[in-house]
Amino acid sequence: MRAAGFGFRGTATVASLADALARAGGRADLVATAADKAAAPAFVGFAAQCGLAVRAVGRDELAGVDTLTHSARVAARFGTGSLAEAAALAAAGPGARLLGPREVSADGLATAAIAERIDG
Numbered sequence: 001m002r003a004a005g006f007g008f009r010g011t012a013t014v015a016s017l018a019d020a021l022a023r024a025g026g027r028a029d030l031v032a033t034a035a036d037k038a039a040a041p042a043f044v045g046f047a048a049q050c051g052l053a054v055r056a057v058g059r060d061e062l063a064g065v066d067t068l069t070h071s072a073r074v075a076a077r078f079g080t081g082s083l084a085e086a087a088a089l090a091a092a093g094p095g096a097r098l099l100g101p102r103e104v105s106a107d108g109l110a111t112a113a114i115a116e117r118i119d120g
Contacts, residue, residue: 002116004028005088006043007074012109017046020112023103028114032057032091034083055091062086068101088115
């Protein structure tokens with residue numbers, strides 16, 4: 001199972017999110033972000049356009065998650081170095097691993113990372 005985690009600014013568009021996902025690897029079974037961002041119109045629209053379920057990840061699940069990249073701004077707000085990476089790992093579940101570091105959309109408004117959990 002692959003989960004795509006996202007971080008994004010309030011001005012991000014559906015295109016911003018789609019570009020970030022494409023740069024991160026392009027395929028996911030669900031999308032995830034922080035609970036306080038999950039209802040953002042661009043994120044909801046993006047998930048609907050892709051036909052993917054949304055997983056709203058609580059701050060308690062994000063805090064302390066080890067990530068490959070680190071943003072001081074994100075760490076201060078969410079307690080983890082990368083919202084995209086932490087959301088992907090939390091949504092994919094126990095034993096998940098990141099496929100790589102977060103990728104940034106061309107417009108700089110969104111980041112995405114993909115985590116994968118192999119069941120079985």
